[in-house]
Amino acid sequence: MKRAPNFDHLARIYRWMELFTFGPWLARCRFAFLPRLLNARNALVLGDGDGRFTARLLQQNPSVLIDALDASPRMLQALVLNASPRSGRIRVHPADARLWIPANPPYDLVATHFFLDCLSTREVADLAARLRPHLTPHARWVISEFATPRSPFGWFIALPVVTALYFAFGVLTGLDRFHLPNHHQALSQAGFTLLDRQQRLGGLLVSELWSPAEHLGGQSPTG
Ligand SMILES: C[S@@+](CC[C@H](N)C(=O)[O-])C[C@H]1O[C@@H](n2cnc3c(N)ncnc32)[C@H](O)[C@@H]1O
Numbered sequence: 001m002k003r004a005p006n007f008d009h010l011a012r013i014y015r016w017m018e019l020f021t022f023g024p025w026l027a028r029c030r031f032a033f034l035p036r037l038l039n040a041r042n043a044l045v046l047g048d049g050d051g052r053f054t055a056r057l058l059q060q061n062p063s064v065l066i067d068a069l070d071a072s073p074r075m076l077q078a079l080v081l082n083a084s085p086r087s088g089r090i091r092v093h094p095a096d097a098r099l100w101i102p103a104n105p106p107y108d109l110v111a112t113h114f115f116l117d118c119l120s121t122r123e124v125a126d127l128a129a130r131l132r133p134h135l136t137p138h139a140r141w142v143i144s145e146f147a148t149p150r151s152p153f154g155w156f157i158a159l160p161v162v163t164a165l166y167f168a169f170g171v172l173t174g175l176d177r178f179h180l181p182n183h184h185q186a187l188s189q190a191g192f193t194l195l196d197r198q199q200r201l202g203g204l205l206v207s208e209l210w211s212p213a214e215h216l217g218g219q220s221p222t223g
Contacts, residue, residue: 001098001099002176003174004071004096004097004098004118005071005118005169005173005174005175005176006071006072006173006174007049007070007071007072007074007075007173008072008073008074008075009074009172010075010172010173011049011050011072011074011075011077011078012074012078014049014050014075014078015050015052025200025201025205026113026114026144026205027052028200029113029144029198029200029205029206029207030052030053030056030113030144030207031053031056032144032198032207033140033142033196033207033209034056034057034060036140036209037057037061037109037111037140037142038060038061039061039108040057040061040064040108040109040140041063041064041065041108042064042065042067042104042105042106042107042108042109043057043064043065043066043067043107043108043109043110043111044066044067044069044102044107044109044110044111044131045057045066045067045068045069045110045111045112046069046070046097046110046111046112046115047069047070047071047097047112047113047114047115047118048068048070048075048079048111048113048115049070049072049075049078049079049114050075050078050079050082051068051075051076051078051079051080051081051082051083052082053111053113054066054068054079054082054083054090055079055082055083055086057111058083058086058087058089058090059086064089064109065089065090065091065104066089066090066091067090067091067093067102067103067104067107068090068091068092068093069093069094069095069097069100070093070094071094071095071096071097072094073094076092076094079092080092091103091104097115097119097127098119098123098126098127102130102131102134105134105135106134106135106136106139107131107134107135107136107139108135108136108138108139108140109139109140109141109142110131110135110139110140110141110142111141111142111143112141112142112143112144113142113143113144114144114145114146116143116145116181116183117145117146117177117180117181118175118177119177119181120177120181121181121182121183121185121186122186123181124181124182124183124186124187125185125186125187125189125190127186128186128187128189128190128192129189129190129191132190132191132192132212135212137212137213138211138213139211139212140195140209140210140211141187141192141209141210141211141212142207142208142209142210143183143206143207143208143209143210144205144206144207144208145180145183145205145206145208146158146161146162146165146180146204146205146206147180147199147203147204147205147206148162148180148204149202149203149204151203153202153203154203157202157204158202158203158204161204162179162180162204163178163179166178166179187210191212191214192210192211192212192214193210193211193213193214194208194209194210195209195210195211196208196209197209
């Protein structure tokens with residue numbers, strides 16, 4: 001297995017890099033489904049970097065406990081700092097998500113924002129299969145990701161943008177991937193169902209809500 005990319009030296013400047021390149025758009029993706037996550041009690045947040053989603057979730061959901069996992073110790077430090085004064089509800093795990101055994105299941109929420117793109121399709125499928133038995137039946141998995149739609153916009157705009165991002169993160173962190181994983185295929189194979197999807201910037205950015213239930217019935221606590 002290849003080593004996880006090293007985001008340590010980006011921890012302090014990550015939010016400014018994002019603001020400079022995408023303005024408010026990535027934040028809009030992260031928070032798109034937040035109002036539907038306010039009943040979650042035990043969340044697993046993977047690769048949240050400097051923790052802006054974690055901080056907002058803790059702020060808006062006064063009961064949730066969060067397992068925050070990231071391969072970068074500096075990112076985790078920034079996450080705890082950003083979540084202050086609510087960081088007492090975070091359990092921090094400096095680890096590689098591809099190897100990690102869930103520490104405090106069952107979870108009713110999983111969040112991965114711009115994290116699955118650090119993995120291959122196979123790795124996303126393995127992760128999803130490993131996590132699913134540790135989720136409650138009504139759990140939600142909220143995802144933000146880049147996408148390359150099959151359209152002229154996808155071929156001529158989205159694909160070059162995503163390729164340039166992979167190149168930049170390859171240089172900056174050692175990430176050695178050049179295309180997005182097929183997380184739809186990976187999650188579907190593991191038994192997850194897509195509940196809702198929003199897209200932004202012509203389909204370059206997507207926000208999604210998934211359920212671990214293959215066949216859905218009834219109303220869930222998280223909507
Ligand atoms: C592109 S950043 C995304 C940060 C944040 N979620 C956001 O919305 O901007 C990817 C994050 O995932 C972490 N990461 C990448 N590969 C990982 C792995 N295999 N295991 C755990 N964390 C990983 C990195 O350290 C980094 O903090």
